[in-house]
Amino acid sequence: MTTEREFLDGYDPREFPPVAVTVDVVTLTVRDGVLHVLLVDRAQHPFAGRRALPGGFVRESETLAEAAMRELAEETGLRPGEGQLGAVHLEQLASYGDPGRDPRMRVISVAYLAFAPSLPDPRAGGDAAGAAWVPVSEAAGLAFDHDAILAAGLDRARAKLEYTPLATAFVPAEFTISELRAVYAAVWGEDLHPGNFHRKVLSVPGFVESTGETASRGGERGGPRARLYRAGDARLLHPALLRPAREDGVR
Amino acid sequence: MTTEREFLDGYDPREFPPVAVTVDVVTLTVRDGVLHVLLVDRAQHPFAGRRALPGGFVRESETLAEAAMRELAEETGLRPGEGQLGAVHLEQLASYGDPGRDPRMRVISVAYLAFAPSLPDPRAGGDAAGAAWVPVSEAAGLAFDHDAILAAGLDRARAKLEYTPLATAFVPAEFTISELRAVYAAVWGEDLHPGNFHRKVLSVPGFVESTGETASRGGERGGPRARLYRAGDARLLHPALLRPAREDGVR
DNA sequence: TTAATAGTGTCTTTCAGACAATATTAT
């Protein structure tokens, strides 16, 4: 937005190439130890019958983040800022604007990434008619360029667990170290050493803080009752919790 | 882009809220050991007389990245894909679309981040009339929300030097370890221990590879002639080159 | 009882950073 040409153009919106701006949301959650993404079924052309990321047009007076939260609320049937949706972490992911990515017209989509604790199935009716949580391993062949957007969201999520405490966004307000470890295992797709993970999490300043309470019962198949923790005040993890076995595929 | 409403809207672009999509580019380079950003002087309202990031409207048939590279080429007077601009690293940074960020109309700007080796001053004439390299410490009070975009670019650049070999994008194809260290010092704003930095860089697989050559002369104020290296094939640094002294400000 | 899990202890290896030492070159 800098040159003279732009200023002159600014006077008449009709001189711009017609373009639409949408948001698409990659919403991740962990259900039963498996990473899931929220997808909707497209009823209409184009890509009718295919699954897609929830999304829609940005309205006139809302910010991009507000549009993303609104779309997420519409699809899950939950209201933002209340109950569990209030605990959802939302961040901008990237924008996608290749000509032809939408066959109807030029569409620039701003993708958002959301981390949610385990939520109920999307309610039927309304916009959420075709919404469902899908294991990421089964989320292929999406409409538009949503496969690439989902892949970018997964990459971002896996990286963010390393150096931020955002794994806590996937669990309830109070959680055990084992539950937190299950999040890492689900997002990274590999098991972590329980003992080392436990000591590591407690050693990072501000990652978690003890509630003083203990879980009401032990594990499903036995074991002592675990202590409960809540998210600490750290915004970055120092030192980071690095993924194992990244030696290959780096070059 | 998923609901019925959207599909219907798709038929008539005039039904969309008028919106423009631009790209803005944060172009960083290191000149004489100081981190600089490429800025232009705005001649026109709004923000006439203020400095701004180079940018402009995305054209109909180009991708977002192509638009960013085109704007960068126009402002620097260099042609993309040739000479030094071919060595420029360009990546998407984030998108900015708050209502009111541009007083003329709704504008969504996709910001890009570029790392360039030391380039000549922008040529006079044409779009680059008011373009100049400005030390980042003096780049405040920019037009629109460009202060925030620049800050995001600096954050990203500082973080990327830690775990990617992108510092090599700031130096010529062949460089010495000291030149690479000067890049880190300029971007991070703190001096690094020469001996430890040297050993660290050479110990990270694929970060740099020796050319077998030696610089034609020693340092400006004396010292032996340093060996020359070129960028290696690593895309990520393992282990990473972490910034010192981040204990504070994390929480 | 049996098996699984929570939590802690120990050891080895790697790495960051402080510090030192030597060789080389511009001035």
Added chain:
DNA sequence: ATAATATTGTCTGAAAGACACTATTAA
């Protein structure tokens, strides 16, 4: 000659990861 720089060596402490061990609880 002097000072600055390149490069390498050494040492200490932090941290990751492997492994072991004890206590507790569901079934």
